[in-house]
Amino acid sequence: MSARPTPLSGFPEWLPAQRMIEQRFLDRIRTVFELYGYAPLETRAVEPLDQLLRKGETDKEVYVLRRLQADADDASDAALGLHFDLTVPFARFVLENAGKLHFPFKRYQIQKAWRGERPQEGRYREFTQADIDVVDRDTLGFHHEVEMPLVVADALSGLPIPPVRIQVNNRKVCEGFYRGLGLSDPDAALRAVDKLDKIGPAKVAALLAETTGATDAQAEACLALAAISAEDASFADAVRALGVSDPLLDEGLEELVRVVEAAREHAPGLLIADLKIARGLDYYTGTVYETVLRGYEGLSISSGGRYDNLASSGTDRFPGVGISIGVTRIMGLLLGKGALGISRSVPTCVLVALPAEQRRADCDRVAAALRKRGIATEVSPTAAKYGKQIRYAERRGIPFVWFPGEDGHEVKDIRSGEQGAASPDTWSPPEPDLRPVIHEG
Incomplete structure (x- = not known):
């Protein structure tokens, strides 16, 4: 018998309901970043160690990359480490691609980073950050410094979190x-x-x-x-x-x-x-x-500022201003206090009941018609008694059960008990039920 695995401290793994909350947060943040004209960017997970170690205080926090079966005389991987923030790789990217970029260059990055510090509340060894930066060549207009907090405010104000x-x-x-x-x-x-x-x-x-x-x-x-x-x-x-x-x-x-x-x-x-x-x-x-x-003043969830020495190459200098949102920190703080919840643990809005295994193809067609109209639907995994199929939906928070009939269909709101005739080509759930709703716990 194999031993039960032990969780790794500082490497959070959210349950599906929690992951849906995180994804909704990321969708909101990404949407607002793009509304302000920031273009998406994703850089590699590794950087040369000499670049990562330029900030002396991070020497002990960098995760070094190496192959388990690396040849003794092959030091190529040994000189690489996982990035501990998104600023160092962004600076390198700007220098490498300066001839292809249009300045001022506005980008956002939503990626994981790794930092080998002692895990504690709000601090993780693997975490997701959402960064925006504006860089220009030689000089950078001050109005970008004015805009930064407005972008973050818009991104966070649309989330079910404290002010x-x-x-x-x-x-x-x-x-x-x-x-x-x-x-x-x-x-x-x-x-x-x-x-x-x-x-x-x-x-x-x-x-x-x-x-x-x-x-x-x-x-x-x-x-x-x-x-x-x-x-x-x-x-x-x-x-x-x-x-x-x-x-x-x-x-x-x-x-x-x-x-x-x-x-x-x-x-x-x-x-x-x-x-x-x-x-x-x-x-x-x-x-x-x-x-x-508010109410969690002990930890910063977003920080940044104006820098004039991010990157330089010869006579070229690239001043910038940026700010980073600690997505994992926000999630960890609020989930740890039971301050975040979601209306159901799956995306599914409708469960199509299965009268008999021989009818599965018919039920799949109903589900396909609903999905085509943007309604998340699954077919019951077994042709158990309807009572058991309804309980299957209840346990997952699925609000509607669809009963296919040979002469017509009916759909039931299993919370209120209301049931009525419906067509998969025209029926739609109330807007609040279409997708899981995040709420403060």
Whole structure:
């Protein structure tokens, strides 16, 4: 007797009902991405290790690819690894295909990625991401930074999930403020402030003194900046009230005001300027986005920002802005809390009852006529008593059972018990029953 298999932690496998929810999420996200003009792209699962290891902090997370029976002198596969995000392969794709692309190039990617980190709530070793990016040659218009959160808001607002809150900041605001204070290492200051939620303001102040040489007054000003947040442009007045001036700070505030005001017009209450958002600012060069679900504020479900150094080749430079939705993270969070459900566990809307095995061909013709009109239909697997066939439909949540007769057909809504004559060429179910309906649990 073989042992029962043990699930692999961090590699989620959804049940069919859960997978239908995920597919519906992906359909919604894909549709919205295309409505905004993003073209589909899928890159290979593997990249050269030297490309994947450019970000030093991911060294221990990359899955290396090798053949079990590889020849000792064949190192071709040993130099490959599975991608841990979709940004690295996208940068490589842009460089390889720059001569074939039309700029600005807008693409979306919905793919799996692999990251060998310790599995915990919201973190997986295999996961699906949905990314959009816009890249251009040499320069990139700021209006793309304004559009990013609007696309994500439209994609997520059509899903049965809690409301989202998009937090935004701008690298130029932080760096310009630190420069204006007289701090010589803005990157070190960003890294210190990024630890605010984990270690608290007192330890961040000490870290600022240790890593940047900040005085007590300078550290206090950094913490005052991080404490500012607003849903409207008033955050800019709060920053200016701190009495720090720098041209880069002024530029960053102007950009952040544009992002916030556009979002307020598009979807009031969606976006908040939160100047403690520092994660990724050492990589991003402009606006940065972090998205959370209301009630699940501990984990970001979508993040991204403006980058000017994604890819370069010789004198060519390709700045861009992008944002990623963590589809698996959203699914895991909500399914784990029982906060997502679906009206039935199969796509089937109609079960055609089988009066006798000899009638299967007739029943198949009924099913084919219904399918031709877009109604998901299956024929009963056995010619059991009708009561058993109805129970088969009930267990799967199939709402209608079709009874074929030699002189006509009838269809029954097994939830209400209503039954009436019907023709496979004209009958249609109520619109809400046509496909499984996702709902909050």
